[in-house]
Amino acid sequence: xxxxxxxxxxxxxxxxxxxxxxxxxxxxxxxxxxxxxxxxxxxxxxxxxxxxxxxxxxxxxxxxxxxxxxxxxxxxxxxxxxxxxxxxxxxxxxxxxxxxxxxxxxxxxxxxxxxxxxxxxxxxxxxxxxxxxxxxxxxxxxxxxxxxxxxxxxxxxxxxxxxxxxxxxxxxxxxxxxxxxxxxxxxxxxxxxxxxxxxxxxxxxxxxxxxxxxxxxxxxxxxxxxxxxxxxxxxxxxxxxxxxxxxxxxxxxxxxxxxxxxxxxxxxxxxxxxxxxxxxxxxx
Amino acid sequence: xxxxxxxxxxxxxxxxxxxxxxxxxxxxxxxxxxxxxxxxxxxxxxxxxxxxxxxxxxxxxxxxxxxxxxxxxxxxxxxxxxxxxxxxxxxxxxxxxxxxxxxxxxxxxxxxxxxxxxxxxxxxxxxxxxxxxxxxxxxxxxxxxxxxxxxxxxxxxxxxxxxxxxxxxxxxxxxxxxxxxxxxxxxxxxxxxxxxxxxxxxxxxxxxxxxxxxxxxxxxxxxxxxxxxxxxxxxxxxxxxxxxxxxxxxxxxxxxxxxxxxxxxxxxxxxxxxxxxxxxxxxxxxxxxxxxxxxxxxxxxxx
Numbered sequence: 001x002x003x004x005x006x007x008x009x010x011x012x013x014x015x016x017x018x019x020x021x022x023x024x025x026x027x028x029x030x031x032x033x034x035x036x037x038x039x040x041x042x043x044x045x046x047x048x049x050x051x052x053x054x055x056x057x058x059x060x061x062x063x064x065x066x067x068x069x070x071x072x073x074x075x076x077x078x079x080x081x082x083x084x085x086x087x088x089x090x091x092x093x094x095x096x097x098x099x100x101x102x103x104x105x106x107x108x109x110x111x112x113x114x115x116x117x118x119x120x121x122x123x124x125x126x127x128x129x130x131x132x133x134x135x136x137x138x139x140x141x142x143x144x145x146x147x148x149x150x151x152x153x154x155x156x157x158x159x160x161x162x163x164x165x166x167x168x169x170x171x172x173x174x175x176x177x178x179x180x181x182x183x184x185x186x187x188x189x190x191x192x193x194x195x196x197x198x199x200x201x202x203x204x205x206x207x208x209x210x211x212x213x214x215x216x217x218x219x220x221x222x223x224x225x226x227x228x229x230x231x232x233x234x235x236x237x238x239x240x241x242x243x244x245x246x247x248x249x250x251x252x253x254x255x256x257x258x259x260x261x262x263x264x265x266x267x268x269x270x271x272x273x274x275x276x277x278x279x280x281x282x283x284x
Numbered sequence: 285x286x287x288x289x290x291x292x293x294x295x296x297x298x299x300x301x302x303x304x305x306x307x308x309x310x311x312x313x314x315x316x317x318x319x320x321x322x323x324x325x326x327x328x329x330x331x332x333x334x335x336x337x338x339x340x341x342x343x344x345x346x347x348x349x350x351x352x353x354x355x356x357x358x359x360x361x362x363x364x365x366x367x368x369x370x371x372x373x374x375x376x377x378x379x380x381x382x383x384x385x386x387x388x389x390x391x392x393x394x395x396x397x398x399x400x401x402x403x404x405x406x407x408x409x410x411x412x413x414x415x416x417x418x419x420x421x422x423x424x425x426x427x428x429x430x431x432x433x434x435x436x437x438x439x440x441x442x443x444x445x446x447x448x449x450x451x452x453x454x455x456x457x458x459x460x461x462x463x464x465x466x467x468x469x470x471x472x473x474x475x476x477x478x479x480x481x482x483x484x485x486x487x488x489x490x491x492x493x494x495x496x497x498x499x500x501x502x503x504x505x506x507x508x509x510x511x512x513x514x515x516x517x518x519x520x521x522x523x524x525x526x527x528x529x530x531x532x533x534x535x536x537x538x539x540x541x542x543x544x545x546x547x548x549x550x551x552x553x554x555x556x557x558x559x560x561x562x563x564x565x566x567x568x569x570x571x572x573x574x575x576x577x578x579x580x581x582x583x584x585x586x587x
Binding site for chain 1: 321322323325326329330332333334335336337338339340343394395397398400401402403404405406407413416417419420421422423424425426427428430431432433434435438456460463472517520521522523524527528537538541542545546553554557560561564565567568572577578580
């Protein structure tokens, strides 16, 4: 073909690069400025924001909390999504479509609406809490506002649909014959699952988990609405720094830190993944 | 005649007993545990996903007079909250739809040529270029919001044109966030592409441009639709980016709801949310009729 594919790429590459470099450069630079107050910024270069941040246990706690909440939400999301993705990949197409449509519709609706629903479901005098208390499963009503478990439930709602679609794309690439081969050779279903399906899909699961983790680290809605000011994750603190304190350098510092953490974790997992693939290549 | 019938009957019975034995064997060997378990799990996940939506729609019909009291199941069914939906909600909703549609369109215009170039261009440093294209996926949404807000202020200080709080500012932020999804899905389809089809068209005398328009584009369309759908979903539901790029007089629907919920909760929010839920269902039905939702499955390779 004599169409020039390279030339096609140039305009979008220029736009992407320009937007990324300009936006990231400016905000990272402003994280080294000093906040004078009332939105005024002193443009002398310095590390004082980072120093303040790392010396304040309030921010250290927020960082730990962000990691914990995102990590737990990622684990639960993957655990919930995996069987569903597997079922969609192995189901008859028309049944799979029903599941898929439900998941897409639910993902399509903004998380803010889902958070309303969650608050109603878990309201202290709601029917769910009444039933659970009646059955003796819990002694006090379980609410989702103002605690970490609520934020995690919210984050799971935010990511679940994407997780199913991501994992599906991995599971669907394993031919069913692998499973059948293992079964013919006498492996039980559980063994097939644990020793064939899970190991083959592991790299895909890790990539999916990274994506979900990234989404959780940047997600702010569930933490802001369900945290009720008591669960302070980095995204919530960034928004507060901008809207309430009008402290742009601090917001930029927190954002730069969040970016550094997410990038670091991504690079680490990619390195791990490469090693994982290499050991697998040696074994086989 | 009758003996054959008898033989048929016997064979049928034998067949029947074999099937029953088969089932019994299945039950004894616990082979049903797995499909049953998976079915129960899927049903549980579906209930988990849909419950908040069902409850929101249900509670919106509550007829009680008290403000800030949300009840599910609703008592005294009424449509009172639907009559009280503020006009700002409708405005924000139409803004969100328009913004999401334009985001999807521009993301496709940027993303599809990028994917074609990445897969076909035989580029030096392809890994690096691809990493740069996908970088926005790794930048937390909240950071994208803050970064673009500061960029727009800086540009405004230089040129006098402030994009914060304008439609264009929002659009740039959303497109930046959504384009990698289109690149991902289109690349996934392109990599599975059968180049013989194009060659066949060329051999039969079609010009390269004609091959591109009549063969290549239609074949990669599922990936483009899927990417566009992702872009639309991202934009339509986004809070963390829009949060920093809207102004109080110019709000997208999720942000309008967010503030409504944070400040003065009013059950009419439930009513307008229910309308959006219904709209989303209808939208998905239309997508399913026109392109089919399975494009999401066929070209899902966001990473």
